[in-house]
Amino acid sequence: MKRVNLKKVVGIASVVGLLLSVGVVSIAMAEEPVQKQEETKVKGPKIELVSGKKVDKEGRETKVKKIQFFNARGQTIKELELKGSQHANLSPRKKKAGILSWYPRGVEYYEVEIYNQEGKRRGKYRVRVFDNLAVNDEGDFVVYGLDGREHLPFHSRIAFYNSSGEEIRCIEEKFGPQRIGQYSPDSSYFTFLVSSPKEKNIVYLVCFNKNGNELWRYKIVGFFAHGPFEETSEPFPPLSISEDSETIYVRGFSTKEKSE
Numbered sequence: 001m002k003r004v005n006l007k008k009v010v011g012i013a014s015v016v017g018l019l020l021s022v023g024v025v026s027i028a029m030a031e032e033p034v035q036k037q038e039e040t041k042v043k044g045p046k047i048e049l050v051s052g053k054k055v056d057k058e059g060r061e062t063k064v065k066k067i068q069f070f071n072a073r074g075q076t077i078k079e080l081e082l083k084g085s086q087h088a089n090l091s092p093r094k095k096k097a098g099i100l101s102w103y104p105r106g107v108e109y110y111e112v113e114i115y116n117q118e119g120k121r122r123g124k125y126r127v128r129v130f131d132n133l134a135v136n137d138e139g140d141f142v143v144y145g146l147d148g149r150e151h152l153p154f155h156s157r158i159a160f161y162n163s164s165g166e167e168i169r170c171i172e173e174k175f176g177p178q179r180i181g182q183y184s185p186d187s188s189y190f191t192f193l194v195s196s197p198k199e200k201n202i203v204y205l206v207c208f209n210k211n212g213n214e215l216w217r218y219k220i221v222g223f224f225a226h227g228p229f230e231e232t233s234e235p236f237p238p239l240s241i242s243e244d245s246e247t248i249y250v251r252g253f254s255t256k257e258k259s260e
Contacts, residue, residue: 045117046070047094067097069119078119091137092185098135114139125165136183139163140210142190144181156194160212169212184245191248193239
């Protein structure tokens with residue numbers, strides 16, 4: 001048995017499941033996927049990320065994404081429409097919203113904007129040129145993903161920032177290209193599900209504290225996520241965390257089962 005020092009992780013691989021109980025790693029069978037957890041209804045002001053369409057003067061439809069801010073009465077108090085070169089992320093309990101703006105290859109930095117529940121911008125910060133963003137409820141954030149400075153970006157990296165936009169730590173290790181990251185609802189840790197840079201059908205689940213110190217990692221062999229590592233892979237996203245921050249869910253398929 002391999003011991004870990006934080007939280008509980010549950011993995012579903014179609015029929016073959018990976019169960020990491022508190023403090024102990026073990027393998028278990030799962031006859032059916034874990035059901036999607038019910039979303040917690042947020043009382044008071046909240047933030048939502050919505051998708052839709054708009055029609056231009058010529059009658060052409062285009063897809064749009066917006067961040068909407070609501071007051072306690074459910075009334076929209078502000079909307080931010082995302083540009084094509086922007087990526088948005090909401091904190092786990094939707095107390096903060098972040099927008100990552102990326103620019104043409106060769107630039108020295110990208111920019112991150114953080115908003116509170118009232119739609120007020122808390123700050124705009126220059127960050128490393130990684131193409132994904134995760135925000136926690138305290139306003140700390142992580143940029144991670146492909147390094148825009150590489151001519152052929154095949155590796156993922158991670159950089160941690162505090163709520164003032166100051167870089168705390170950049171992880172020098174180069175991970176694989178498939179990746180997704182998420183903060184825990186209690187903002188105490190950040191989980192990173194990422195493919196191996198060299199090994200086929202192997203992913204790693206890596207857990208960091210909010211300051212970017214690695215707490216533990218687990219190697220998952222013969223396992224790949226359901227489709228690309230995207231936050232919108234519903235109904236079973238590849239990575240999610242329970243509301244009490246005690247359980248981490250990893251979902252995908254067993255390569256052994258697929259090949260038979």
